[in-house]
Amino acid sequence: MAGVEVTAESRPATPLWWLLFSAGGVMSAFFMPVTVFLTSIAVAADWLDEEELLDAVRHPLGRAYLFLLVSLSLFHGAHRFRYALVDLGLPWLGRRAWLFYGLATIGTVVCGWFVLRL
Amino acid sequence: MDRHYVRKLPAMWWLRKRTYLVFMLRELTSVFVVAYALFLMVVIWRADDPGSFSGLFDALDSPVGLVLHAIVLAALLFHSITWINLTPKVLVLWRDDEQVDPRLIAGANYLGWAVASAVLAWLVLK
Amino acid sequence: MAPTDSDLSGRPVVMDVFRFLPDEETEPRFQRYEIPYRDDDVVLDALNHIKAEVDATLSFRWACRMGVCGSCGMMVNGEPRLTCETFVNEFHPEPIRIEPLAHFPVARDLVINMEDFMDKLPTVKPWLVPADPKPIEEGEFLQSPAQLAAYKRFSMCINCMLCYSACPVYGLDETFIGPAALALAQRYNLDSRDGGKAERANVVTSHEGIWECTYVGDCTRVCPKEVDPAGAIQMAKLSYATDWVKSMLLPGG
Incomplete structure (x- = not known):
């Protein structure tokens, strides 16, 4: 029957993707809701005006924070969404690991460039 | 081997049980995490030019911007809560030959989440 | 008004049991059995009653009857359960749907290939x-x-x-x-x-x-x-x- 032959193919990168997924999970769980609050409710309630938000984004700490949040969240989402596609019955798409981690890597590079040119 | 009857899992299996549905909704919060990360990239990109940033800020302050944010916030809160609730399953700690109560680990994470949120809000809004 | 215990115990246990006989049929079917209700019966007792008194052709696995051997697992109303630990009174008088453990190939009736x-x-x-x-x-x-x-x-x-x-x-x-x-x-x-x-x-x-x-x-x-x-x-x-x-x-x- 199928499943008997367990292939011992090495998957050297898998722990890395899982660790990035986990780091991104923690980062987005802890920091994304409050960030959404800042870009929505705080703006609508006039607690944060245009000038202050721009200063926060451009501040060196703000830039470092946003880069980390964006990059780790992309890796978190790439990993989780890829497996969700497999679970949704789309393994032909979800199993293309390079596509999802590749997009997250490109996103990280682009975000890094955005942050550095500010 | 004798003839067997093989049952296939239907594509909509995750609608069959509440636990499966909650799982799938939890996994699909990843869509909102990525969507908001991409939105933040746009914010950083537009912050290069104050004129361009002005247009983005007006969009944030619009009803459409608020509704989209509310949807994202609901999904992200679900992500945060489910993530923290599962953390003690991965992180099993021992102290003095006794396993640290999983509820203590989850509790410490909730506290950390609250403190992190408060500090960030204070830094930006002060 | 909710029926009293005596009303309920007068009603039979209705079991919709997954049947598959590989030598005779190509598709499985559900067969309904109605057997007397006893308050302390577990689902496995009900199946054994069917086997002994109603229909000897029904096949299923069991051994210890005390939740140790792990051989009587079946889908009870869609949930994987040990039938020796699942009481009939949890469902009675509603029908109980019994299927072989999900995801495994079915050899015969409630017997899976493990x-x-x-x-x-x-x-x-x-x-x-x-x-x-x-x-x-x-x-x-x-x-x-x-x-x-x-x-x-x-x-x-x-x-x-x-x-x-x-x-x-x-x-x-x-x-x-x-x-x-x-x-x-x-x-x-x-x-x-x-x-x-x-x-x-x-x-x-x-x-x-x-x-x-x-x-x-x-x-x-x-x-x-x-x-x-x-x-x-x-x-x-x-x-x-x-x-x-x-x-x-x-x-x-």
Whole structure:
């Protein structure tokens, strides 16, 4: 029957993707809701005006924070969404690991460039 | 081997049980995490030019911007809560030959989440 | 007004039982049986009543009747359960739908083919692989209560396979090694007497291993022995990922 032959193919990168997924999970769980609050409710309630938000984004700490949040969240989402596609019955798409981690890597590079040119 | 009857899992299996549905909704919060990360990239990109940033800020302050944010916030809160609730399953700690109560680990994470949120809000809004 | 106990006990137990006779039929069907209600019957008692008094052609597995042997697992109203521990009065007078354990090929009626699980189980080496083997004359490997506590929960598995029936990852792809076997691998990895973690790695961290688990968590919910396979698998992920980081930082170490 199928499943008997367990292939011992090495998957050297898998722990890395899982660790990035986990780091991104923690980062987005802890920091994304409050960030959404800042870009929505705080703006609508006039607690944060245009000038202050721009200063926060451009501040060196703000830039470092946003880069980390964006990059780790992309890796978190790439990993989780890829497996969700497999679970949704789309393994032909979800199993293309390079596509999802590749997009997250490109996103990280682009975000890094955005942050550095500010 | 004798003839067997093989049952296939239907594509909509995750609608069959509440636990499966909650799982799938939890996994699909990843869509909102990525969507908001991409939105933040746009914010950083537009912050290069104050004129361009002005247009983005007006969009944030619009009803459409608020509704989209509310949807994202609901999904992200679900992500945060489910993530923290599962953390003690991965992180099993021992102290003095006794396993640290999983509820203590989850509790410490909730506290950390609250403190992190408060500090960030204070830094930006002060 | 709610019916009283005496009203209810007068009503028969209605069982809709999955039937599949491979020599006579190509498709399965459900057969309805109505048998007398007894308040302290478990579902397995009801099935045995059918077999003895109503229809001797019905096939199902059972042995101990006390939740230890792990052979009477079936789908009861869509949930994987040990039928010897599932009371009829939980459902009565509503009909009870009995099917063979989900995700496994059906050999006949409620009997599944468990070869796949039996073949997978030894691949994770679910036995002690001592780091420093010693002859029996030198005595046993000693263990403190804390060292026992580290893995005890994961050692309670009775191989009933309810967790495989709860696991959609296994249901979608039967090459997945699955909850019970992976939890047993972690049970031995956590044992202070064991040194086989690296030996198990090539199977446990393979394409069919822990990284395929998406933590649905239903294996843990249905486990009759509170083994928590989902938790064991997540612990294994962290443990093997930590080893991976160490091997990156300390090449050759």
